[in-house]
Amino acid sequence: MSRTWNQYVVKQENKTLVLTTVMNHTPISRANVAKITGLNKGTVSSLVSELIDEKLVEESGPGKSSGGRRPVMLLFNGNAGYSISIELGVGYILGVITDLNGQIIEQDTIQLQTTHFNTIFPIMINLIKGLMEQVPKSRYGVIGIGVGVPAVVSRDGEILLAPNLNWKNVELKTKLENIFNLPVYIENEANAGAYGEMRYGSSQNSHHTIFASIGIGIGVGMILDGKLYHGLNGFAGELGHMTIEKDGKTCRCGNRGCWELYASEQAVIDMAIKRGLIAADQGEPFEQLIQLANEENQAVIELFEEIATYIAIGLTNCINIFNPEHVIIGNRLMRAKEWIYPTIESYILEHAIGFHQNKLKIDSAKLGVYSTISGMAAFTIEGFLLDQKRNHA
Incomplete structure (x- = not known):
């Protein structure tokens, strides 16, 4: 039993490695995936087939030949799902839809005249709902919601203190998950900005x-x-x-x-x-x-x-x-x-x-006013891909 479980864990780790390699080097051939990962070609071919069935990877036209048959190139399917990312600033809310590559598809900004949570929260809910209505059809739909806030945020997504908003002990993650029944990620906006610049900027x-x-x-x-x-x-x-x-x-x-x-x-x-x-x-x-x-x-x-x-x-x-x-x-x-x-x-x-x-x-x-938004998209996308790994474990 232990050996079977260990074999399955290794397979899932290898599958994640293959997917990450395709994401970071798209378009790429199966042979080059094997070369970069160190996995044998048979293992790569099997794992790629599973990822294609899951709509996370797709095949494109043939690439350049190095002497033999032209290889079929693999692409990460950024349109397999979409994230909703929100930046809550002092005086505004910026909301965007991104694909799984972190590319912004749609956006909306609402100016705020108050910092009162009971006024802002319904505005945020309506903004998220409006963005959801614009999400293109896809295999996985909306994969999650990320919110960057100028606040001290606990590991559980609770806003402990937001001095410039006058908020204390707001369980924003729980409130949003109860409404949308989706994974929700809450992070300090500067942390999200740093992460966005690292991933995309x-x-x-x-x-x-x-x-x-x-x-x-x-x-x-x-x-x-x-x-x-x-x-x-x-x-x-x-x-x-x-x-x-x-x-x-x-x-x-x-x-x-x-x-x-x-x-x-x-x-x-x-x-x-x-x-x-x-x-x-x-x-x-x-x-x-x-x-x-x-x-x-x-x-x-x-x-x-x-x-x-x-x-x-x-x-x-x-x-x-x-x-x-x-x-x-x-x-x-x-x-x-x-x-x-x-x-x-x-x-x-x-x-x-x-x-x-x-x-x-x-x-x-480099990302201008979208650093925080891009970071929240990255957190949401990475959480989704990690969940895919767990769901198949």
């Missing part, structure tokens, strides 16, 4: 990445040794709340002088209003600042440069602590990249410890 070849999500607040996701770092209890990355100003401004988290109070989108807006650069009650304040900077308003440009210095102070601390090879700055503040990026780069060059700068790259997010 500018950090695919990096094993040590710091992703700073700078919006109304600041969150940091960390890829260390090629894996998303969660810390002991899953709460790592709350670096937006590290103190950079002794006896500074009071933060909603209960601390004083937090980094995000001086370096976030909200910090820019607050300082601009205080200095009379924009009016608080006239349209979107950050869009006003972008417009003024485009018109070469020197006071606004200097404000962006000032904020950029505070961003760079926090990033320099991260660099000196974690010694990453890649620092990525994402989220909505990077709409002002033209005016903030040069200051960030020059400050880090001047202040980060020299040997930490060896082979260090500093980039804006």
